[in-house]
Amino acid sequence: MISIKGLSKVFKTKDRDVKAVDHMDLSVDKGEIFGVIGYSGAGKSTFIRLLNRLEEPTEGTIQINDQNIIDLSKNDLRVARQNIGMIFQHFNLLWSRTVFDNIAFPLEIAGVPKEERLKRVNELIDLVGLSGRGKSYPSQLSGGQKQRVGIARALANNPQVLLCDEATSALDPETTDSILDLLVDINEKLGLTIILITHEMHVIRKICHRVAVMESGKVVESGDVLDVFLHPKEKVTKKFVDQVMGDPDREDSLNLIQETYRSGEILQLHFVGENTNQALISDISRKFPVDVNILHGKITQTQKGAYGTMLVQLVGEEAEVSRAIDYIRTTSVEVEVSPNV
Secondary structure (H helix, E strand, C coil), X not given: CEEEEEEEEEEECCCCEXXXXXXXXXXXXXXXXXXXXXXXXXXXXXXXXXXXXXXXXXXXXXXXXXXXXXXCXXXXXXXXXXXXXXXXXXXXXXCCCCHHHXXXXXXXXXXXXXXXXXXXXXXXXXHCCCCCCCCCCHHXXXXXXXXXXXXXXXXXXXXXXXXXXXXXXXXXXXXXXXXXXXXXXXXXXXXXEEEEEECCHHHHHHHXXXXXXXXXXXXXXXXXXXXXXXXXXXXXXXXXXXXXXXXXXXHHHHHHHHHHCCCCEEEEEEEEHHHHHCCHHHHHHHHCCCEEXXXXXXXXXXXXXXXXXXXXXXXXXXXXXXXHHHHHHHCCCEEEECCCC
16 A cells, blocks of 8 residues: 655755654555654654655655655646645644635635535534534634544545544543544544554554554664564663553663562563453462562553553562463463563
8 A cells, every 4th residue: 555665854954964764664554554653853743744745755765556656746746645634733724714614625626516515524524523513613613623623624535545643642631532533433434544643652552553663763663563562672662662551661660679579580471362361360379389469560452452561579489489480481471580680
C-alpha cells in the first residue's frame, strides 16, 4: 500500500543544516492502523507532512498504491491528495463556516455537484457522531467535537489513506479515547489505512496494529505493537512502554527495589494474551518452599491481546529459588532475572 525508501528532509538554516528525517525506510499495509511515535524533535510531524508533500523531501521515494508521490506535478499532486485525508492537532477548521460547510469545503474544491455534496456531508456527520450539529459553528463545539469535524472533512473525498498528526494531543483523556474509538470504527467500516503520529504510547497501545519509533529523524525500532511492548530494544522505546505500564522511571525504581530487597531474586515476568489469567504466583507457592513478594504489576490491552508485567521477589534457599525460576521458564510466561546489587 505505502512504501517509503530513503526518505530525507534537510532544513537549511543560517548556522547549520538540520536533518529532520534521515534516510527513512518504512512500509504500511493496506487497511492497517500504523503508529509513529517519538518525542518532540524526533521528526515525526515532518515525516507525515512529507507523505502528502506539504513538505518537499530532500531525497527518497514515497509510493502510495504504486504511485510515486515525489514525481507528481502540481496538478497531479492536487488530484492525488484527494486520496490522502489529513487531520491536525489543532483542528484547522474554518471558523466562519458551519460544521456542514467545513465538511463540504473539500467537496466544493473538487467540483462535486451540490446534491451529491449534501448527501455526502450528511452521511459523514452521522458517521462521526455529530447528528444535529450541522448548523453549529466551531466556536460552539467542544474540542472532541471539533476533531470529529476535522475527521469528517478529511473523509469527504473518500480517501484511501488518513494521516493523523497528533490528532488527540489537544484533548483530555476521556475525549482522546472517544476519538480513538471513532478512528478504529472508521478503519473497520471503510477499510481505511491510517498513519497516526503521536508522542503518547497510550494511543499506540489502544488502536495501532504496528508501530515505528523515531529518534533524531530515524526509525530506531519497529514491529507489531504487542511485540514492541514485550521486547522493547531501544532505550527510547522502553521509556514509551513504561509510560503505559505505570513505571516511567523503571531503571531508578529497579535500583531502589534492589537496594531495598537485598535477599532473594528480583524477577520481571511478562504475560501475553491468555497467560495474563494464569495463576502462576499461587502455583509457585504450592510447588516450591519459597516466599513470593509481589512488588509491582500491571495488565494493559493492545489490538492483538493483553500484555502484563509483574515484578516479584523470590526468597528462600538458593537451590529452591533456582528451581522455581527454572519452572517459570517451562511455562509460556517470560522471565527476566535482575542482576543483584
